[in-house]
Amino acid sequence: GAGVSQSPRYKVAKRGQDVALRCDPISGHVSLFWYQQALGQGPEFLTYFQNEAQLDKSGLPSDRFFAERPEGSVSTLKIQRTQQEDSAVYLCASSSGLAADTQYFGPGTRLTVL
Amino acid sequence: AQSVTQPDIHITVSEGASLELRCNYSYGATPYLFWYVQSPGQGLQLLLKYFSGDTLVQGIKGFEAEFKRSQSSFNLRKPSVHWSDAAEYFCAVGAGSGGYQKVTFGTGTKLQVIP
Numbered sequence: 001g002a003g004v005s006q007s008p009r010y011k012v013a014k015r016g017q018d019v020a021l022r023c024d025p026i027s028g029h030v031s032l033f034w035y036q037q038a039l040g041q042g043p044e045f046l047t048y049f050q051n052e053a054q055l056d057k058s059g060l061p062s063d064r065f066f067a068e069r070p071e072g073s074v075s076t077l078k079i080q081r082t083q084q085e086d087s088a089v090y091l092c093a094s095s096s097g098l099a100a101d102t103q104y105f106g107p108g109t110r111l112t113v114l
Numbered sequence: 115a116q117s118v119t120q121p122d123i124h125i126t127v128s129e130g131a132s133l134e135l136r137c138n139y140s141y142g143a144t145p146y147l148f149w150y151v152q153s154p155g156q157g158l159q160l161l162l163k164y165f166s167g168d169t170l171v172q173g174i175k176g177f178e179a180e181f182k183r184s185q186s187s188f189n190l191r192k193p194s195v196h197w198s199d200a201a202e203y204f205c206a207v208g209a210g211s212g213g214y215q216k217v218t219f220g221t222g223t224k225l226q227v228i229p
Contacts (some may be wrong), residue, residue, distance in 0.1 A: 026196070031214055032135065042118075042204050042219030050214065095215075103215065105150075105157040114143070 002026070004106035012112045013082045019108045021077045023092030029104075030097030032075050033052050034067055037089040037108070046090075049075060050097065057060045115140040116207045118220035122171050126226040127195050135190040137205030146208035146215060147188040149179055152222075153201045163202075164188065175199070201228045 005024045013019050024082070025032050030051055035043035036059075048056040051072035060067070064083075069075040079086055089110050093103040117140045127133055134176060139145055146165050150158040162173025169181040170212045179190045208215035 033217075040221070042206075042221050045216055045218070048216070052128055054216070056216065093158075097214075101215075102160050102163065103217065105159075107155070107157040 004092055004104055004105040006075075006109050008109060009107065010076060010112075012110050012114065014067050014114055017035055018078065018080045018084055019062075020065060020110060021079075021090050021111070023075045023076070023094075025073065025092070025094030026104055027073075028096075029094035031095040031103075032069055033093040033095075033103060034075070034077050035091040035093065039088070043091050046077070046084075058075055063092075064113075082111075084113050087111055087113045098108070116145065116209050116218045118205050118207050118218055119201075120205055120220035120223050122223045123221070124226065126228060129197050129227050129229055130194050133190075133192045133195045133199070133225070135203050135205075135225070137190065137220060138186050139188060139190045139205070139207045141207055143209075146210055147179075147181060147194075148206040148208065148217065149173065149177070149188075149190045150204045151201045151205060152204065156186065158204065161190070165169065169218045195225075195227055197227045197229070200225055 001039045007109040032049040034046040036057040046059040049069045064080045066078045089108040091108045092106045095103045119138045148163045149161040162171045164181045202224045207218045208217045
């Protein structure tokens with residue numbers, strides 16, 4: 001079966017541009033997570049969705065970051081007015097919805113802000 | 115809040131040698147513990163996880179890890195390393211509340227395998 005997919009795989013943006021990163025979770029997975037992985041670091045939690053509800057956005061670094069999952073499936077992470085410090089790999093993960101379930105990760109989107 | 119420390123940034127081992135990657139965590143309750151592997155350009159793949167029960171956990175690709183509560187450790191081991199094991203390894207701790215895992219990752223250990 002298909003895993004978590006993300007698009008685009010690579011994105012180059014000029015500082016100040018808006019970007020949108022897409023995540024397609026595993027079909028039927030209730031939970032969806034976004035992480036940010038800076039160069040040389042481990043992933044850091046950004047936000048969590050249960051179906052279409054965003055239940056935790058405590059990791060979003062600023063109000064320029066916005067995530068949505070309007071139909072409880074595909075999710076989009078949007079970054080407005082990108083800054084150089086936003087350069088990172090953005091990882092999406094999904095799980096079945098049980099607290100003890102494994103999170104399955106996508107390949108990530110590498111964002112470079114010039 | 116939970117935290118994870120991976121004290122070794124980079125480790126080099128010879129193919130066929132044994133491997134141990136260290137991980138220490140900080141969490142107030144019984145943790146959910148994970149080891150993930152990340153190859154260049156790839157997403158994170160789960161090697162193994164500990165939720166409860168037997169403290170010696172077997173994973174994929176011949177890896178195992180042992181949960182030691184007294185030492186707050188969850189070290190990853192493999193008896194004989196293969197060249198294909200070269201990758202970055204992340205230890206992580208999950209705090210389960212509200213029906214989901216808020217996972218905190220360590221900074222990773224990059225494994226190099228030499229012939």
